[in-house]
Amino acid sequence: MNHIKTINKANLKKTAAKGGCGKCQASCQSACKTSCTVANQKCEREA
Amino acid sequence: MIHKYKLGGYNVLLDVNSGGVHLVDDLTYDLLDNVEPPFQKECPGEVVKKLSKSYKDDDIRECYEEIVSLYNDGILFSEDDYEKFALSAVASPVKAMCLHISHDCNLRCKYCFASTGDFGQGRKLMDFETGKRAIDFLIEKSADRYFLELDFFGGEPSMNFDAVKQIVEYARSQEGPHNKKFRFTITTNGIHLTDDMIDFINKEMYNVVLSIDGRKEVNDRMRVRADGSGSYDTITKNFKRLVDKRPKDRDWYVRGTYTKYNLDFSNDVMHLYDLGFDQISVEPVMADASEPYAITEAELPAIFSEYEVLSQKIAKIRKEGKFINFFHFMLDLDQGPCAIKRLRGCGCGNEYVAVTPDGDIYPCHQFVGIKDYKMGNLYEGTFDLDMKNDFAHAHVYTKPECKKCWAKFYCSGGCNANNYMYAGDIHNAHKLSCQIQKKRLECAILMKAVELMDTAE
Numbered sequence: 001m002n003h004i005k006t007i008n009k010a011n012l013k014k015t016a017a018k019g020g021c022g023k024c025q026a027s028c029q030s031a032c033k034t035s036c037t038v039a040n041q042k043c044e045r046e047a
Numbered sequence: 048m049i050h051k052y053k054l055g056g057y058n059v060l061l062d063v064n065s066g067g068v069h070l071v072d073d074l075t076y077d078l079l080d081n082v083e084p085p086f087q088k089e090c091p092g093e094v095v096k097k098l099s100k101s102y103k104d105d106d107i108r109e110c111y112e113e114i115v116s117l118y119n120d121g122i123l124f125s126e127d128d129y130e131k132f133a134l135s136a137v138a139s140p141v142k143a144m145c146l147h148i149s150h151d152c153n154l155r156c157k158y159c160f161a162s163t164g165d166f167g168q169g170r171k172l173m174d175f176e177t178g179k180r181a182i183d184f185l186i187e188k189s190a191d192r193y194f195l196e197l198d199f200f201g202g203e204p205s206m207n208f209d210a211v212k213q214i215v216e217y218a219r220s221q222e223g224p225h226n227k228k229f230r231f232t233i234t235t236n237g238i239h240l241t242d243d244m245i246d247f248i249n250k251e252m253y254n255v256v257l258s259i260d261g262r263k264e265v266n267d268r269m270r271v272r273a274d275g276s277g278s279y280d281t282i283t284k285n286f287k288r289l290v291d292k293r294p295k296d297r298d299w300y301v302r303g304t305y306t307k308y309n310l311d312f313s314n315d316v317m318h319l320y321d322l323g324f325d326q327i328s329v330e331p332v333m334a335d336a337s338e339p340y341a342i343t344e345a346e347l348p349a350i351f352s353e354y355e356v357l358s359q360k361i362a363k364i365r366k367e368g369k370f371i372n373f374f375h376f377m378l379d380l381d382q383g384p385c386a387i388k389r390l391r392g393c394g395c396g397n398e399y400v401a402v403t404p405d406g407d408i409y410p411c412h413q414f415v416g417i418k419d420y421k422m423g424n425l426y427e428g429t430f431d432l433d434m435k436n437d438f439a440h441a442h443v444y445t446k447p448e449c450k451k452c453w454a455k456f457y458c459s460g461g462c463n464a465n466n467y468m469y470a471g472d473i474h475n476a477h478k479l480s481c482q483i484q485k486k487r488l489e490c491a492i493l494m495k496a497v498e499l500m501d502t503a504e
């Protein structure tokens with residue numbers, strides 16, 4: 001492509017079907033706590 | 048839904064529902080103001096005409112085809128089909144707990160949301176019996192969850208360190224029989240950290256959060272002792288001792304708060320880095336607008352440009368091959384959590400609860416002391432499942448502003464407690480937080496995109 005450079009390959013949609021198992025860390029984002037964006041959490045579901 | 052913005056000489060294009068990130072030229076950027084699905088085979092004549100003042104006709108047509116091809120690939124203007132998952136949100140096991148081990152503090156930080164430690168409930172330490180009951184409660188409510196997070200919080204946890212030790216020991220003794228693994232975190236202001244405490248923390252705590260605001264004059268303006276003296280000299284020494292002795296595979300970070308007094312907070316981040324702390328979180332104070340240090344709309348332009356400055360400073364350090372981690376710029380564009388997790392957010396009141404020295408249960412540490420949000424009590428054996436259910440349903444698709452927000456899969460609907468305190472309801476987005484959040488995300492997405500592009504080349 002000459003005009004658009006796509007950066008990432010993953011598609012969020014695929015993650016929805018098998019996701020939501022809840023094994024990952026809770027993720028408070030407030031100023032007084034763990035404070036990272038949810039979008040950085042590690043997924044802990046076994047493949 | 049798409050979101051596009053210009054930053055640092057780049058044009059960034061985000062496809063919200065697929066998470067697709069694209070860097071585009073000016074033509075694409077402008078063309079997207081004029082076209083959207085349903086697409087035709089060729090670029091409509093009036094659009095070509097409109098843009099032909101600035102671009103060549105052939106280029107416009109070619110660009111249109113590229114847009115259509117990404118659309119067909121499902122990474123541009125992709126459908127929002129997540130609502131069905133959101134609607135199936137159910138109450139989940141409790142997997143994380145904030146233990147208010149000490150409603151007392153040896154500092155009097157001026158912006159403290161806990162009313163300098165006691166959450167407006169009187170200074171009090173948690174006894175072992177309450178801690179033990181909290182552990183039992185967590186194990187019982189966690190169903191089949193294996194990893195359980197337990198955060199020692201305050202006030203200042205080191206003021207009740209014997210109880211911390213006893214509770215950790217008790218929790219460890221329960222791991223085997225119940226097939227659980229505890230991950231402990233402790234947050235400390237660093238005023239009173241003995242070698243013994245440091246060794247215990249480094250051995251048992253999966254993560255440790257070290258509170259410091261940055262430069263001495265910045266830190267000592269807000270983080271003061273009861274006699275008004277600053278804490279900087281003591282805590283920097285103590286934190287260094289802790290970090291130096293910490294095993295390399297264990298997490299830790301320094302975290303600070305910026306206020307109206309240090310809108311040039313990138314200098315505080317760099318100061319912490321220069322002190323040798325390379326895991327850093329520095330965040331805006333949340334306070335009533337009437338407080339002199341509060342951040343208000345008026346400060347936003349300065350804050351926005353400061354995040355840009357900060358991202359440049361961090362990019363420069365990384366270009367030199369050195370390590371620095373700024374928490375709010377951490378973002379995983381390729382893996383990261385599933386969409387469901389992203390739309391559920393922090394899980395407070397559902398997967399996560401806070402327990403006070405009296406054994407009262409609240410949705411999270413920020414709700415502690417708010418009567419209407421008391422969920423139960425460990426001694427009375429009460430736990431409000433209706434409230435838990437309400438929190439389970441507080442996600443991006445039940446929050447009107449979030450539902451239509453481009454940042455929803457990164458922000459996950461913001462902080463319920465802030466929403467309640469500053470926007471009147473856990474479902475109402477707190478606009479000021481949103482604006483800061485979105486700016487940080489724009490910076491973070493661009494930084495990540497540029498990094499990925501550089502490694503690809």
Ligand code: SF4
Nearest residue numbers: 021022024043044385
């Ligand atoms: S562990 Fe992974 S799949 Fe499971 S809820 Fe968390 S992010 Fe989603």
Ligand code: SF4
Nearest residue numbers: 449452458460461481
């Ligand atoms: S809290 Fe604000 S920034 Fe976050 S998703 Fe909701 S509207 Fe968007």
Ligand code: SF4
Nearest residue numbers: 028030393411462464
């Ligand atoms: S409501 Fe806010 S403070 Fe409470 S856990 Fe969620 S993000 Fe953290």
